[in-house]
Amino acid sequence: MHKQQQTSAINSLRIRRPDDWHVHLRDDDMLQMVAHYTAHQFGRAIIMPNLAPPITTAAAAIEYRKRIMSALPANSRFKPLMTCYLTDNIDPKEVENGFKEEVFTACKLYPANATTNSAHGVSDVRTIYPVIEAMQRIGMPLLIHGEVTDCDVDIFDREAVFIERTLSVLVDDFPELKIIFEHITTKDAVNFVTESGTLIAATITPHHLRINRSDMFKGGIKPHLYCLPIAKREAHRTALRKAAISGSPKFFLGTDSAPHVIAAKETSCGCAGIFNAPYAIESYALTFDEENALDKLEGFASIHGPNFYGLPLNEDYILIERGENKVPEHIISGDINIIPFHNSEDISWVYKCAT
């Protein structure tokens, strides 16, 4: 991972409570274990629907939302924002009613087989044009995992090729559609979003701001740094950092925290996903500090997201202070053992609860 000289003299930062615009909370025991980390730091979070089976109906989303809230203390003020997983057979009425009834905040487009639990995803985006048409009409945002899935496209090129083959066509065909290009990893994506109209935005993860593709192989293979979209070359990481600290309302926080147990990561065919929820805001603070841009953190973490979604800003505040903060090597609960992002590092910033 790439440490840069810290130049700022700021030792403490009070910002509006941030939101996480992309997180995997899972289900069952894993949900019980991880939900509180996200709820501790963030006011709201966009909850990914890639369960097995995926969340494709409003009824399933309501049940899942209940399970999330049951995994948290009774007085939790955390608000899960539910999403609908788009499939080739999704019913536009289900999507539209779910949005109107305020169950669904957005829909998630996974190209079929792009990543974990995406086998039911969309085979060709044109198949779901009637749903997208309805979403555009009612102002419902489309969240996109932007990678092509063709094996003939190099894994490091899949995001750039997706922009060329799919995203640019979608933007042209639906000029009034709100799109969030999720967890962007390339300068191509930064440029595309920057040059598009105000209805196109992107989320950036803590890990893509810190690791490049070489980090996955430094001193041996590092399965806990494997995620999708995969980390790219250093020039891309630099472009992501520049976008995150730019102050542009088009770029905002989305952790893509995606926990998998050690056994699923350290194996001959390991899962993609990085668990960063326990130290998410500290990780972003460290990066913004290294870029001497702590004054831009609140916009990125707490303001651009709600503004893009048309939601109110959180009214409470959090405190982040400079100080020693050693991330544990493992996070364990019962039988579940996960290696978190930044494991065994001193992350130099400490999150404090509301003030």
Ligand code: DOR
């Ligand atoms: O690394 C990832 N993990 N990328 C995704 O898109 C899915 C996620 C997961 O669910 O594990």
Ligand code: ZN
């Ligand atoms: Zn994700």
